[in-house]
Amino acid sequence: MRRPDALTAGLAAATVLVAIVDTKMAISAGRQPAEFYILEISAALVWAGVGTLAVLIRPDRPGVGRLMQLLGLVLMLDAPAGFELTTSDRWVAVDLVLAHAAQPFQIALFAHILLAYPAGTLRHPPERRLIGTTYGWSAVVGVVGVIDTVAVVTAPGWVGARPPGAITGGRPSSVLMNSVWLVLTAVFLVLLVDKIRRATRRERRVLAYPFGSGLLILLLFLIVLVFTAASANIPIPLAYLAVLVGPGAFLAGLVRERLSYGSLAELVRTIERAPVGQLQEALRRALRDPGLQVGFARANGYVGEGGDVLTLPTGNGRAVLPIGGRPPIAVVLHDASLTSEPTLLNAASAAARLALDNARLHALVQEQLADVRASRRRIIEAGADQRRRLERDLHDGAQQRMLAVGIALQLLQRQLGDEAAAAELLTEARTELDAALAELRELARGIHPAVLTEQGLSAAVRTLARRVPIPVTVEDSLSTRPAPAVESAVYFIVSEALNNVVKHARATSARITLCRNENRLHVEVVDDGVGGADAGLGSGLRGMADRAAAFDGTVSVTAVRPSGTRVAVELPCD
Incomplete structure (x- = not known):
């Protein structure tokens, strides 16, 4: 809560000052029981105190609190x-x-509070006209009351007995004044019912406490009227219960509304963490508005989370909050x-903007990551294609030429016959050629084995296993x-x-x-x-992991001495 401003503090101070004067008057000259004066002064202090608290709780919407402070001062x-x-005493x-x-x-103030709650302002012209008329009529009745009271207190022999004052300014039997009050009350009830009828579900939840208390106050006043009509003594607690129950209900409504949102920080965290697909539901919970909708900008308007086109409202109890x-x-x-909740809406707007920005950045990172993965996969696939072409070129080119040279040397050796020196040189040349051909074939298999292309992974792995110097199943x-x-x-x-198995x-x-297993x-x-391999060490293991990662795969190495090593890919x- 913020510190009270000058107006709030001034109204509170004025009420306390009048309370001191009333207390002094009751102590020095009062003829009624002490509890009567206590209840009379306490009721006014409760309204003023709750109004002050309401302004402090809702500094962004002080209207209702100010009116409650004024009502407390008027009651005092x-x-x-x-x-x-x-x-x-004069x-x-x-x-x-x-x-x-x-x-x-x-x-007039009580009617103003009920019609203006919770925003603190009168939104509709009929409400403004009624409240304006009620204040005007209150001024007329007040003038009549002042005239009657002045006549009583200035009469010779006045010693402080209560003047015949009432709401009608000293004329309880005045048919005109009572008729006007009844008409104003009837119009007030009609507008109150219309306010409830027009209220949205959220507004009705907010209005529940004060309007419930208003009905209770009317009921208690009816009970008081029954006692009065029967010429019975009205129990003092009953007479003032109606006055005391009202401010508590208004305060409960304000506190309930305030606490229903929690702190603004929690509101921001709730909305900010929501994915785009769940942003609407997060806002509904945070703002207590089950009918809330989120629309995302498109070329020709807005679409909802489900892709449906949204039409911006022009009334019907809905409003539009732009985001960013x-x-x-x-x-x-x-x-x-x-x-009427600008602070709350600003917080929700900022949080939603953060959520949308986070989602946009996340999508951008995912898009870039997908591009990187696709690029790495293309590089590996291009390398594999290049190795296949190189293996094919070696097989169809260099190997074939070397085989042809070997055959030519063999034929030449036969033609030379018994020439020992030439035959020895040819034999040496054929030996070197056979070794070079074997090395070339081994190189070709290392670059890309032909069996992998022709017969597939299973045959290639079996061929690979046969070349390892230890038994491989x-x-x-x-x-x-x-x-x-x-x-x-x-x-x-x-x-x-397998190379690591053989070497280490x-x-x-x-x-x-x-x-x-399905698509894996x-x-x-x-x-x-002996075990001891570590996936984080060695270029070979890192290369294995990189090859798998290029296809969104994984490589895990489990090595526990002395049971061996398990490489899982x-x-x-598809």
């Missing part, structure tokens, strides 16, 4: 009108005149009653071939894993498992070596 000024006094006479001048305004920039990136269609349950790029990635991961594991055997390819390479395959 009016209190001496009901006192029975024994005094001839200051008491002046106080009584002021009391009867202020007395009629308590009705000109033109806005989104709009919130909310209950019009929230327009292959468990293969693949029924269909994955995509060529996936096959190539898995082949080289398995090759690198000191294993006596290994096992390769190939299987497919699972590969395992397990050895019985999982890749998506």
Whole structure:
């Protein structure tokens, strides 16, 4: 709560000052029981105190609190009108005149509070006309009351007995005055019912407490009238219960409305963390508006979260809150009653803007990440294609030429016959040629094995296992071939894993498992070596992880001494 402003503090101070005067008057000249004066003064203090508290709770919407403060001050000024006094002091006479001048305004203020709650302003012309008329009539009745009271307190022999004052200014039997009050009351009830009828669901929740208390006050006043008509003594607590119950209900309504949102910080956190697909629901919960809608800007208007076209409202209790920039990136269609909550709406707007910006940035990062992944996959696929072409070129080009040279040398050796020196040179040349051809074939298989292209992953892995100098078991349950790029990635991961087994594991055997679970390819390479491998160390293991990551796959290495090492690969395959 903020510190009270000058007007709030001034009204509170004025009420306390009048309360001191009324208390002094009751103590020095009062003839009624003490509890009567206590209730009379306490009722006014309750209204003033609750009004002050309402302004402090809702500094952004002080209207209702100000009116409650004024009602408390009027009730305090009016209190001496009901006192029975024994005094001839002139200051008491002046106080009584002021009391009867202020007395009629308590009705106008109470009606004003109910019609203006919770915004503190009168939105519709009929309401403004009624309240203006009521204040005007209160002034007329106050003038009549002042005239009657002045006549009484200036009469010879006046010693402070209560003057015949009432709301009608000293003429309880005046048919005209009572008729006007009844007409104003009837119009007030009609407008009150119309206010409830026009209220949205959210507004009705806000109006529940004060309007409920208003009905209770009417009921209590009827009970008081029954007692009066029966010439029975009205119990003092009953007579003032109606006055005391009202401010509590108004305060409860304000506090309930305030606490229903929690702190603005929590509101911001709730909305900011919501994904775009759930932003509307988060705003509905935060603002207590089940009919709220979020519209996202498009070329020709706005669309909701479900893709439906939204038409901006032109009334019907709905209002539009733009989110960010000109033109806005989104709009919130909310209950019009929230327009009286500028602080709350500003917080919701800022939080929604943060949520939308976060979602936009997240989408941008995801798009960039997808581009990076696609680029890396294209690079790996291009490398695999290049290796296949290189293997094919070596097989169809250099290898074939070297084979042709070998055949030519063999024929030449036959033609030379017994020439020992030439035959020896030719034999040496053929030996070197055969070694170069073997190395070239091995290089071609390392670049991209032909069996992988021609027969697929299963055959290539079996061929790879046969070349390893330790026993390797292959468990293969693949029924269909994955995509060529996936096959190539898995082949080289398995090759690198077997290479690590041979070089570092000191294993006596290994096992390769190939299987497919729906759209995921699972590969395992397990050895019985010394273990100790670490996925974070070594260029070989990092290369395996990079190949898998290029296809949104994963590589995990489990190594526990001395049970061996398990390399598990999982890749998506459509």
